[in-house]
Amino acid sequence: MIPHPAPVLDAATSGGFLLVLAIVVPLASVLLAFAAGGRHVERIALGTMPFGLAIAAAIVVTMRQAGAPLVYLLGGWAPPLGLVLHADGLSAVMMAVTAVVIGAIGVFARADFTTPPGVIEARAPFAFWILLLVIWSALNTVFLAGDLFTLYVALELLTFAAVPLVSLDGRAETLQAALRYLMFALFGSVLYLAGTALLYGAYGTLDIVLLSQRVHAGPATLVAAALMTVGLLAKTALFPLHLWLPPAHAGAPAAGSAVLSALVVKGSFFIVVRLWFDVMPALPGFAATQLLAGLGAAAIVFGSVVALRQERLKLLIAYSTLAQIGYLFLMFPLAFSAGSALLESNGALTGGLLQAISHATAKAAMFMSAGLIYAALGHDRITALGGIARALPMSVLAFALGGIALIGVPPSGAYLAKELLLHAAAGTEQWWWVVVIQVGGIFTSGYLLLVLAHALAPADAPVTLRVPVSRIGEAAALALALCSLLLGLLPWQAYLPVPAGTASNPLTLEALSSALWPLLAGGVVAILLGRWGDRLARVPFAEVAVAWVGPARRAALALGRVLERADGTLRQWPAAGVSLLVVTIALGMAMLAGR
Amino acid sequence: MSAATIFGLCAAAAVGLGLYGLITNPQPLRKILAFNLLGSGVFLLFGVVARRGAAAGFGGDPVPQALVITGIVVAFSATALAVALLLRLFQASGSATLRTPASAGTDPADA
Numbered sequence: 202m203i204p205h206p207a208p209v210l211d212a213a214t215s216g217g218f219l220l221v222l223a224i225v226v227p228l229a230s231v232l233l234a235f236a237a238g239g240r241h242v243e244r245i246a247l248g249t250m251p252f253g254l255a256i257a258a259a260i261v262v263t264m265r266q267a268g269a270p271l272v273y274l275l276g277g278w279a280p281p282l283g284l285v286l287h288a289d290g291l292s293a294v295m296m297a298v299t300a301v302v303i304g305a306i307g308v309f310a311r312a313d314f315t316t317p318p319g320v321i322e323a324r325a326p327f328a329f330w331i332l333l334l335v336i337w338s339a340l341n342t343v344f345l346a347g348d349l350f351t352l353y354v355a356l357e358l359l360t361f362a363a364v365p366l367v368s369l370d371g372r373a374e375t376l377q378a379a380l381r382y383l384m385f386a387l388f389g390s391v392l393y394l395a396g397t398a399l400l401y402g403a404y405g406t407l408d409i410v411l412l413s414q415r416v417h418a419g420p421a422t423l424v425a426a427a428l429m430t431v432g433l434l435a436k437t438a439l440f441p442l443h444l445w446l447p448p449a450h451a452g453a454p455a456a457g458s459a460v461l462s463a464l465v466v467k468g469s470f471f472i473v474v475r476l477w478f479d480v481m482p483a484l485p486g487f488a489a490t491q492l493l494a495g496l497g498a499a500a501i502v503f504g505s506v507v508a509l510r511q512e513r514l515k516l517l518i519a520y521s522t523l524a525q526i527g528y529l530f531l532m533f534p535l536a537f538s539a540g541s542a543l544l545e546s547n548g549a550l551t552g553g554l555l556q557a558i559s560h561a562t563a564k565a566a567m568f569m570s571a572g573l574i575y576a577a578l579g580h581d582r583i584t585a586l587g588g589i590a591r592a593l594p595m596s597v598l599a600f601a602l603g604g605i606a607l608i609g610v611p612p613s614g615a616y617l618a619k620e621l622l623l624h625a626a627a628g629t630e631q632w633w634w635v636v637v638i639q640v641g642g643i644f645t646s647g648y649l650l651l652v653l654a655h656a657l658a659p660a661d662a663p664v665t666l667r668v669p670v671s672r673i674g675e676a677a678a679l680a681l682a683l684c685s686l687l688l689g690l691l692p693w694q695a696y697l698p699v700p701a702g703t704a705s706n707p708l709t710l711e712a713l714s715s716a717l718w719p720l721l722a723g724g725v726v727a728i729l730l731g732r733w734g735d736r737l738a739r740v741p742f743a744e745v746a747v748a749w750v751g752p753a754r755r756a757a758l759a760l761g762r763v764l765e766r767a768d769g770t771l772r773q774w775p776a777a778g779v780s781l782l783v784v785t786i787a788l789g790m791a792m793l794a795g796r
Numbered sequence: 797m798s799a800a801t802i803f804g805l806c807a808a809a810a811v812g813l814g815l816y817g818l819i820t821n822p823q824p825l826r827k828i829l830a831f832n833l834l835g836s837g838v839f840l841l842f843g844v845v846a847r848r849g850a851a852a853g854f855g856g857d858p859v860p861q862a863l864v865i866t867g868i869v870v871a872f873s874a875t876a877l878a879v880a881l882l883l884r885l886f887q888a889s890g891s892a893t894l895r896t897p898a899s900a901g902t903d904p905a906d907a
Contacts (some may be wrong), residue, residue, distance in 0.1 A: 282859075350863055357870045361877055368881070373889035380824060380881045381894050387874050388818055394867060395811070397840045401860060403844035486816050776869055778819030 216263040217273030220286040221344050223256045223296060227338035231331055238327075240316040246330035247311070250304045253337060257300035261293050265695055280408035285347035290696035291554060295471060298558045299340050301684065302463050302565050303333065304780035305677045309569050310456035312671035325369050329456070335362035336460060343468045349397045349407040349480070352472050353390065358385045359692040360436065363465040366457035368447045375452035381774075382445035388781065389435030389442075389469075391458060396429030400722040407477050416481050418796050425486055427789035429476060430493075435781055436469035439530060440500035443523050444777040450519035455572020458515065462522045463565035467557050470529055474554070477533065482544040486795020489788055490534040490544070496784070498637045500527025505644030506764045509651060509730040514581040515569045517562070518646055525560045525607070528641050529553055531634055535625035538774070551697040552621030555688070559606060562685035566603035569678035572597040577666040588660025595657050595675040602682035604649035608723075609642055610716040614688025624700065627750075639719065646723020651731040695710035803844045810837030824885075824894050828878045835871040839864045 230249040234242040264271055270289040278284070288296070310333075314326040327414060342355035362384070368379035401407055403421040416422060431442075438446040450458050477485055485493075504524030511517040532553025538545045573596040574589055575581040590597040600645060606613035626635045693699055728750060770776055806875025818827055846860035886892045 230888050353871065354866065357874070361873065364881075368884075371884070371888065373885060376881055376888055377894065380878065380885060383874070383881060384824070384827055384831065384894070385816075387878070391814075391831065391834050391838060394835075395841065397863075398838055398842045398845055398860075401863070405857075502842070516817070608842065701856040774822070775819055782815070782819075 214267065214269065214272045216260070216267065217286070218272050219260050219263065220271055220273045220288055221276075223260065223341045223345065224286075224338055226252055226256060227341070229333040229620060231334050231338075234331055234334070242327050242330045243311070243315060246334055247307055249334060250300075250307050250384045254300045254304055257293075258298045260288055261297050261696075264293050268485050268652040271562060279407040280348070280411055284351055285408065286345045287347045288345055290779070291474070293583050294554070294558065294693070294696050295344045295467070296341055298335065299344075299464060301435075302492040302561055302681065303337050303460075305681045306456050306459050306463075306565060307333065309459070309671075309674045309677040312674045313454060313456060313572075317595060328365060329454075330436040331500075332362045333422070333460065336366075336465065338649070340464060340617060343471055347409055348567055349400065349409065349412070349476075352475070352656055353394055354398060354579060356433075356436065356469060356472065357390055359465060359468045360390065363461055366460060368377075369454055370452065372452060374448070375656070378445070378448035378452055382449050385442075385445045386436050387779065388778070389432040392428045392432030392435070392781075394432075394787070396425040396427075396432065398423035398502070399428070401626065409475065412480050415483075416484065417637040418484055422481070422484065423789055423792050426476070426792060427785050428675045430473060430788060431781060433473045433476070434496075434784065437466050437473070438523065439526055439779040440497055440503050440523060441496075441771045442777060443500075444772040444774065447516060447519050447772070448521075451516055452514075455568055455575070457738050458519070458572070459568040462519070462568060463561040466522070466526060467561055470526070470557060478536070478544050478546055478550060478673055482546075483542060485533070485537075485544060485792055486542065487534075487537060487539070488791040488795040492639075492791045494531050494534045494634065497527035497530030500524060500530075501641045501644065503592055503764055503768060505641070505648065506730060507768050508648050509644075509727065510732065510761045510765055512582055512584070512732065514574065514586070514652065516567070516584065517652065520569055521567075521607075521648055522560075522564060522752050523643070524644060525556075525564065525640065529557055529560070530621060531637060532625075534554075534631060535622055535629060535634060537629070540734075541631065547625065547698055548621045549625035551693065551699055552618045552625065554697060555614050555618035555621065555693065558611070559618060559685050559688055561601040562681050562688065563606045563613075563615070564577055566599050566678045566682035566685065569585075569674065569681070570600040570603070572591040573670050573674055573678070574600075576668055577670050578664070579667045583655050584732055586652070586655040587658040590656045592664040592666060592674040593670055593675070595672075596670065597653075599657075599675065599678035599682045602679070602686055603655055604645070604652075606682060606685035606688075606700045608645045608649065608716065608719060610686075611712040612689035613686045615685075616712070616716065617689040617693070621699070641700060643722040643726055646720045647726035647730065650720070650724050651727040652726070654731075654753050729754050800844050800847050803840060807837045807844060810834070810843070811891035812837075820857060822893070822895070824878075824882050827834055828875060828882070831878075832871065832875060835867070839867055839871075842867070 227249060230245050234245045237245060262273065268488065270287050273286040275284045275286065314329045316323045316326050336359060339355050339359035343352060343359065346352045346355055364379050364383045367382055368375040397407060399421045400412065403419060404412055404415045406412060406795065435442045453461065501524045504520050504527060508517045508520035508524065511520060532549045535549035536544050536547055571581060574593060576594055578589065607615055609615040609619040619642065622638055623635060629778065810833055814830045814837055817830025818834060821827055821830060842860045842864045845858045882892055
């Protein structure tokens with residue numbers, strides 16, 4: 202694997218210019234697009250994508266050959282005064298995935314965001330392509346930046362480009378959702394900035410490598426770490442700081458939702474990883490990692506139950522994102538080594554990152570296929586999806602494969618991630634996270650099966666498609682879903698730490714059968730909690746089944762209503778603001794207690 | 797009481813007022829103003845931190861100044877974007893509120 206964090210960053214390595222290109226090429230295209238204007242914007246954006254992919258591939262290959270991180274010193278100035286770009290194994294894989302997902306979204310979005318013939322310049326397509334390029338550049342900066350202030354600027358750039366994606370259609374609800382998102386994200390970024398100010402005051406540098414050598418557990422550092430972490434959590438939409446996420450997805454175009462859910466929230470998540478693993482691995486301690494993963498566990502339960510109760514497919518996927526974000530934070534306690542009291546860059550870190558990557562590819566595919574279904578039917582009510590599998594087989598297949606990849610059926614990336622996390626949980630003797638990991642898988646199967654049961658059911662009336670569905674869009678969604686399903690076969694140990702013995706062959710019968718029982722349990726969850734309309738009554742022997750299931754379903758629905766109401770309360774602005782402060786204080790206390 | 801302490805206390809007061817306004821005030825425009833106040837507090841904190849370099853015989857450490865200027869640019873663009881969104885929201889709906897509708901999102905097809 203590539204050692205990380207990089208030992209000393211005082212000289213540029215060969216291939217360092219690739220890091221500059223990764224940031225500059227999408228931005229240069231933005232400038233070119235502004236200058237060219239009109240219908241050229243789409244061509245410029247799509248033309249940039251092969252270059253971006255090639256740059257990401259070149260970085261991955263160069264790093265493999267060099268066997269060391271790539272470093273570039275901006276203007277030849279070394280830290281602490283200068284700024285450094287550096288790519289380690291984590292950055293390389295995230296950049297590669299970003300390039301692939303952006304490329305697929307670009308291909309998908311051609312159907313929705315083409316300037317109509319005869320029009321010189323249409324607002325929504327123009328904005329979409331430019332925002333997509335800016336998001337790409339900002340994400341690459343997040344993955345490559347070597348100091349905390351550059352990360353702040355990159356994070357802001359990412360937010361400013363992501364917010365307008367929510368309100369591309371200009372309706373009042375989407376504008377409101379965008380404004381809520383922007384205000385909450387700004388709240389988060391101010392907290393992050395306050396943390397950087399405190400760190401600079403304490404150590405006189407914001408360079409990640411220098412800070413990691415100097416940092417010690419003083420009061421200023423603890424406050425700074427708590428502020429920065431919570432600021433980033435607000436942007437990542439970890440429960441209970443998720444007030445912006447569901448409304449943002451409700452009205453965003455399918456391609457916009459795919460970008461937001463697959464990539465934008467991963468940017469701030471990646472900075473949390475940088476902060477905790479690279480800058481201050483000794484600081485959080487046992488209690489803080491448990492607290493963070495506890496929020497993740499709450500996110501899994503809340504997000505999944507509310508997802509199962511949604512009427513609209515798109516909001517089901519949005520709440521599923523909430524649950525999957527919780528899943529990402531389970532790696533922190535599992536990476537914590539009680540012996541050294543450090544967050545170790547070990548298999549658990551790889552598991553968390555692989556989960557993020559699998560989620561990025563699978564969720565983008567799911568949002569795309571949901572968008573195609575919405576466009577074809579004119580609605581996306583889950584209980585009225587009957588017959589859609591016959592009308593749009595490729596879209597439903599892409600949705601199903603994406604969901605199957607998320608559950609962790611071998612050989613998907615999520616399968617490998619789950620193996621690594623379970624291995625780490627066994628190694629650190631934290632059985633309670635094993636329970637949470639398995640429950641997460643069961644819930645994921647639950648909402649996938651709920652949607653598939655409706656989609657595969659026969660239609661009440663013949664399905665008429667309002668618009669012809671773009672075959673290329675369907676192919677893009679399917680390709681991403683397949684990509685997520687095959688991620689487990691890639692040689693991750695070249696870039697990420699993979700402990701020996703965990704990367705077993707995912708194609709054995711044993712591995713496949715281990716994926717079967719979460720599916721069965723998920724079926725039960727779906728029957729108990731899902732919206733079924735009048736479908737359940739039409740199943741043979743329904744009366745017998747209802748007599749058996751009835752009381753359990755009533756209890757489950759009561760629980761669902763309680764969680765839905767709690768979710769509604771937590772998504773009110775004052776409640777979310779107060780939770781933000783409470784989480785900050787709790788995290789600070791946990792770090793203080795963990796010393 | 798040294799100048800640095802006074803500035804630090806002012807920064808803390810600005811941050812506190814900004815936080816209170818951002819959380820409790822229901823009007824988006826006031827939230828934007830509160831965000832700016834909160835941001836100013838943080839910039840002032842950076843300014844206090846900049847005096848650290850004075851110990852080494854310099855008048856001050858120039859790096860935080862550069863960071864603050866960048867931060868101000870970012871906060872200015874954020875404010876501009878937020879105000880632009882707010883204006884569009886007011887034009888589109890006739891009111892400017894962030895209160896959540898009953899459900900997380902209505903189906904555009906029903907609207």
